[in-house]
Amino acid sequence: MILIDTHTHLFLEHFDKDREEVIKDSIKNGVQKLFIPNIDSSTTKQVVKMGKDYPNICYPILGLHPTSVKENYKKELEDLEHWLAKEKFYGIGETGIDLYWDKTFIKEQEEAFRYQINLAKQTELPLIIHSRESFDEIFSIIDELNDDRLKGIFHSFTGSIEQAEKILSYKGFKIGIGGIVTFKNSGLADVVAKIGLEHLVLETDSPYLAPAPNRGKRNQSSYLTLIAQKIADVYHVDMETVAKITTENAKKLFQI
Numbered sequence: 001m002i003l004i005d006t007h008t009h010l011f012l013e014h015f016d017k018d019r020e021e022v023i024k025d026s027i028k029n030g031v032q033k034l035f036i037p038n039i040d041s042s043t044t045k046q047v048v049k050m051g052k053d054y055p056n057i058c059y060p061i062l063g064l065h066p067t068s069v070k071e072n073y074k075k076e077l078e079d080l081e082h083w084l085a086k087e088k089f090y091g092i093g094e095t096g097i098d099l100y101w102d103k104t105f106i107k108e109q110e111e112a113f114r115y116q117i118n119l120a121k122q123t124e125l126p127l128i129i130h131s132r133e134s135f136d137e138i139f140s141i142i143d144e145l146n147d148d149r150l151k152g153i154f155h156s157f158t159g160s161i162e163q164a165e166k167i168l169s170y171k172g173f174k175i176g177i178g179g180i181v182t183f184k185n186s187g188l189a190d191v192v193a194k195i196g197l198e199h200l201v202l203e204t205d206s207p208y209l210a211p212a213p214n215r216g217k218r219n220q221s222s223y224l225t226l227i228a229q230k231i232a233d234v235y236h237v238d239m240e241t242v243a244k245i246t247t248e249n250a251k252k253l254f255q256i
């Protein structure tokens, strides 16, 4: 069984003491490929290093996270172009809009999102979208900029079936499902049941959002098996089937 964690922030300090062990443990559990989205210019070097230290296991993704969009965002965006010219990346992100933590920079968040959509189109790399309390804003920007080159993932999806259908109306996009699907009362499992496995990719978003029964602990890529098992239960199929289809989806999207 081969699973792919399409979203882990393995470069963060939460893993400084045991990063190597976390990767070994992940591989031992069948989670053999890890996609590593960036946060901002303070983490880019570490993201690049992960790809060099673990070739064919860790895949770096370059972007500016919406909660890192501040007064200096133009400088941050220029920095992305600099790195894109220099190193190999497998996606653009994470980007998007976050209206949960802070609305101060909403205009700047929108501008940084548009900029990264254009980067994704130019490079034909998948876009990793963070949408927290911001589906309407994100949909209106994608409606405007979508074309056949644009593809990607709505990461850590927690929306309604109507929002899932809107995402899938953009032909190039998959829905990223993480630990929240295992939380009782999240209601996400009922939504996922109506979406169809062919539209999903799996992710941990580690160190955040550990799936049950590890909820509240540090998350890590080996826990992707708990998410895959929950998805298998939702669709009444075995875990092999979930692994096969979601891994194929991820490989196709990231072209690996």
Ligand code: NI
Residues within 6 Å of the ligand: 007, 009, 037, 094, 205
């Ligand atoms: Ni993330």
